[in-house]
Amino acid sequence: MWEKKRVLITVKAYPEHSRRHGDVVCTAGITDEGEFIRLYPINTRIYFGEGKIKKYDWIEVECKKATDEKLNRKESYRVREESIRIIDRSLSVYKRKAPWAERNKIILDKVSPSISYLQNAFKEGRTSLGLIKAKEILDFYTKEELMTPPEAKHYQGNLFDDSKIPVIDNIPHIFAYKFFCEGCFGPEPCNKNGKYHNIMCEDWEIFEAYRNFWKRCSNTEELWRMLYDKMFSFMKERDLYFFMGMHSLQPTWLIIGLYYPDLNSDILPKDNSFRTLDQWM
Structure with missing residues (x-):
């Protein structure tokens, strides 16, 4: 069943080519509930252009638990790509210095x-x-x-x-x-x-x-x-x-x-x- 999640993007691995999905990016982040999540597949076009998703953007996305993985990885979710929406750029867009202190409050709790x-x-x-x-x-x-x-x-x-x-x-x-x-x-x-x-x-x-x-x-x-x-x-x-x-x-x-x-x-x-x-x- 599809569910809506809010995710802070923290990782974009280098794109890979999939016969089924084309050029895609494995993306990882932390939900607003403080859990790691892996979102896949997301087409590379989402990461190019003026409205691209950046590291440390908060996004909203519809996803569901992946059930077809060989290793049955706990955090893997399939994505309904058209549902992806940027909802907060306060941790990704800045003028003078990166907001590390604010990022740390979310990320370093996961060490x-x-x-x-x-x-x-x-x-x-x-x-x-x-x-x-x-x-x-x-x-x-x-x-x-x-x-x-x-x-x-x-x-x-x-x-x-x-x-x-x-x-x-x-x-x-x-x-x-x-x-x-x-x-x-x-x-x-x-x-x-x-x-x-x-x-x-x-x-x-x-x-x-x-x-x-x-x-x-x-x-x-x-x-x-x-x-x-x-x-x-x-x-x-x-x-x-x-x-x-x-x-x-x-x-x-x-x-x-x-x-x-x-x-x-x-x-x-x-x-x-x-x-x-x-x-x-």
Whole structure:
């Protein structure tokens, strides 16, 4: 049965092509009841153009529990796409500084103790979404040589206006983080013998940085320096958390989104370049 929910959008994973639904985005968020939710499928056209859905928008949507998933993930809901409506942009649209303090009130209440905790929650109740604190990030890297981002070769019409949006290119999912979570330092550490987590990152924000930085670079070495500086050096100066999501076909956790408020959300940081990433999405 379809039900109406209000959801704060917190994650947009990089789009994928579905034979059944076309180019779609797996979207995650937090309901006004404080529960994680996964909304799928949402066509990429919803995320382009003047009225696009942005991260930290509140939306209203009609959805129903997914019943056809291989892993029966607890938070997965199918979407009636035409029902999606933006109802509040106070956490996504801003003039001077991102409203991290207000976002924190909703999002940081959802932090789990560790990745081990999430693994147990999946075994016990099919929990497949979570937020963990990146206690220490050790590296951001690519699993293969960085290539020039593909250019959009053709476009499709947007159903909501006369604009054109690029058909999504298949970019290799090669970005990953090495890190310790909070649970790695507890009495029963996630990874014994001091071993770190090594997890793929599917956040659309990173792929957009990859595309946008390339416009200012002359070679892939320069592109990588810019990416590494933003996704590693810059993130080490933030209060970094990872949104975690379970793969749809196998019980493997992925980083599906980054959450990186100021260490002090009441002070405007000297380097405002993070706003560029925030506003892309």
